[in-house]
Amino acid sequence: MDTGYDIRFSIIIPAYNSAATISSCLQSVLRQTFPVFEILVIDGLSDDDTVEIIQSFKNPSIKVTSEKDNGIYDAMNKGIWQAKGNWLYFLGSDDELHDENVLKDIVDVINSLPNVQVVFGDVVTTEGKRERYINYNFWDLVIERCICHQAIFYHRAVFNVDFYDTRYKVCADWDFNLKIFAWGVFSQYIPRVIAKFNTSGVSGQWQQHPEYLANFADRKKLVVKYKSSLYLPYYYINKLFRKIKRKLF
Template sequence: MQPKLSVITIVYNNAKDIERTLRSVLTQTYPDIEYIIIDGASTDGTRDIIYRYKDKLAQFISEKDRGIYDAMNKGLALATGDYVLFMNSGDEIYSPNTVKEIFQSYPGADIYYGETEMYDEDWHSLGQRRHSVPDTFDWKSFKHGMSISHQAIYVKRSLALPYDLKYKYSADIDWIIKVAKNASSIVNTHAYVAKYLVGGISKQKHMASLKERFHIFSKYYGLIPNLINHFWIAINLAQYYIRNRRTND
């Protein structure tokens, strides 16, 4: 029997991009998808756009929340699928066959993951993320940086605990590490599975986000190993920008 997938979209005042995300989910060739949309009481016409698709949605809630991770927890509480995927407004599932191909790649994994293609606000491709996904992934894989996008990871719902609301910008990293610690079967699909709109709250509050990430990584990996790892992250980042500057020149 094919597993059921709960796709959860979080949105607030994003009339520009929400329909693109909606269509990427609703045009999937995979037959058993439950689509849940949590809107934070948008005032810019976002709700009107969503309402046009209401008969194709499993759940649609529009109300004020305490932030993005509170909204994600609302969606998670409503999900009834075997797996959950967070595809936030502005992002897309990579192609109409993506979900079908993911579940065909290996039966019954705890986690599936893949590559992400980045896009700017005008939806021009920026190519692959700076961190390509690791060939194999476990809860220690983030020690040198977040190498898997939140939109590119399919998680068995039985492993998906609520997000820790003490984190305002990086609770998704804490969530993925916790899920991975409890997973026994993690499958690399070796394919692009998501399109990601660059930006979001973690970019808007970049320094606060980095501080939260450091705290999360220290919690799981230890303070001294985390300091050493961040030294290598800084070196790799500098090398990346030097290479790209030479390419651009």
């Protein structure tokens, strides 16, 4: 059981040419009332001032690695390898933790549930829309949508079996969450906003991404992969309903 200061958060931030946003991102983590164990910025060899801005913080809890990677999930996997904390969280370099008590509230949940392995909440988009994941389970992940990585905290042990599959350029987090929920991971929803989520990122704009069609096919494959083919019609019906709803409203 992890309690109090036995809980060590590793905040993993993939970054690439993030000079315009990385400072606000880091500040949102550093202002937390519960101390952060480490902040790992995995930079994809930016050619702007991203690394210089990170280094200007001169904070020993911030560690930056700058090298070429194979996309965001490769960067996230590198962060997992480097992480020394027992709770991991992934924040985009253009995202921010919602307020200074996010980590404190997550700690309260962990302390109240000795065996919890995943804690997740909601996010607010840059347009002010709240994405809610109330009591999400495996079937919600299949039929609805992925819990975005800005909304979810993982115990380190969850990654002992597998990491993110870098064959997926946009959907690897959905694949990973389906995998652990299919395993029956002990998860807990918390009714609070975790992060401000910038929808201009790749995962936020996956339908406009140049690899959208290929990844849409990947999403369908994932539904079948996790032995949920009986729910495939519901997946398509739900997608159609959401599309019609957007056009009407």
